[in-house]
Amino acid sequence: MSEELLAIADEIYALTLAEFTxxxxxxxxxxxxxxxxxAVKTLKKPSLAAWIxxxxxxxxxxQVDQVLTVGAALREAAAAMSGEQLRALTRQRRQVTAAVTQQARSLATESGVKVTQAVTDQVEATLTAAMLDQRCAQAVRSGLLVTAITTTGVDEVDLGGAVALPAALGFEASPVASPDPDSDSDPDAPAAGTRPDLHVVPDPEAEVKALAAAQEALDEAEEQVKGARQAYEETVSSQTELEARSMQLQAEIDELKRRLADREESADEVDDALGDAEDARxxxxxxxxxxxxxxxxxxxxxxxRTT
Incomplete structure (x- = not known):
């Protein structure tokens, strides 16, 4: 039954939100x-972010496959990279997820769906989770998401309620026709079917900065070098503290987004139950x-008979 159920779910989750129920x-x-x-009756209607x-x-x-492939490569390479290289890759990963998120938003807009910034953030968090975590990548590739997902890439993610079926992990959604390439879209988003440049892009000013730093080192006395080194170590320490605070704030933001998605899902379930109650009445x-x-x-x- 699982294969037949997956086939039915694949078909239903390819529909619009209005058509789903x-x-x-x-x-x-x-x-x-x-x-x-x-089993079909228990399939949950996806949240807007999951549907997108x-x-x-x-x-x-x-493009999704390429993004997930790059995410896997980054996870494998992370252990062998320096802090500077990891920061460069992290910046590029954010650029890639932001670009692909904008494209996803454009596809939803072309389908007549209004997408708020909060929903856009959930979509980007889901794509980021797919790059950071292999199981999240499987959940995304299934095309059977029911809620947005988030992860820091450290702790294991509970995907039990994130996909329509447990068998979704390892399943790949069937592709559908792409939208008209001549339709209006965000000029900053990559064109449909166009693969973004996902290789590690070096800082274009790195060579100039390195040359300037080397010339300064030659011109300065040893005491000045020691002073610069001390200042650098202080900035590294400050940066580390700020990065930790940033991660904490992002985790709090992700939790709030998760709660909002839960409320939206509960509202959808109540709407479905109300429809069933009206039929019963x-x-x-x-x-x-x-x-x-x-x-x-x-x-x-x-x-x-009595009269």
């Missing part, structure tokens, strides 16, 4: 009476009318 319920109704019907990532995975799988009312009619007919018959 009706399509899911219709498919479950068509399979009524089977275990598969129950799912759209990106299906419409531009090559309509059926109960029809049964009440039928029972009332039967009772009135019986009462009329009794009255007729």
């Amino acid at each position: 009706p399509a899911r319920d219709a498919r479950a109704k068509a399979l009524k009476g089977s275990d598969l019907a129950k 990532v799912n759209v990106l995975v299906r419409r531009d799988p090559d 309509t059926e109960a009312y029809a049964e009440l009318e039928e029972a009332t009619a039967t009772r009135d007919a019986a009462a009329a018959e009794v009255e007729r």
Whole structure:
């Protein structure tokens, strides 16, 4: 059943948010009476951020694959790199995720979906998590996300509620047709199907700075060099403290985003439950009318026979 369920989920999660619930319920109704019907009915509607990532995975799988490949390469190379190299790679990773996030936002806009900055941040956090963590990368590649995900790349991420099915990890979403390349899009975003330059880009001013530093070292006395070294060590210490504070603040921001996504998901679940309750009320009312009619007919018959 798992393969058939994955195939159905792949089809349903490729739809728009407005189409999701009706399509899911219709498919479950068509399979009524089977275990598969129950499983289909439990498929959760994705949050807006998760849906946008799912759209990106299906419409531009090559670029997503390349981003995930670069993320894997960065994870493998991190242990052997110096602090300066890691900072350069971190800056580039942020540039790449920001560019791909903007492209995902453009795809959503082309589908008529309004994307707020908060949702954009969740999309970027999800793509960043995919670059930092292999299991998060699998979750993204499945195209079956139901919530945005975040990670620092250190602690293991609980993906139990992040994907539609446990079997999603290792599953790859089916691609769909890309949008019209002539349509309006953000000029700063890479074109659909265009792979961004993801190799490590050196600082263009590095050589000039190095030459200036070398000339200064030649001109200065030993005491001046010692003073500069002491100042440098102080700035490194200050930078380390600021980086730790930045990571703490980012973790707090990610937690707030997660809570917001949870509230949005709860609201969607309540909406689905309300629809089911309305259907149940309509059926109960029809049964009440039928029972009332039967009772009135019986009462009329009794009255007729006693008069």
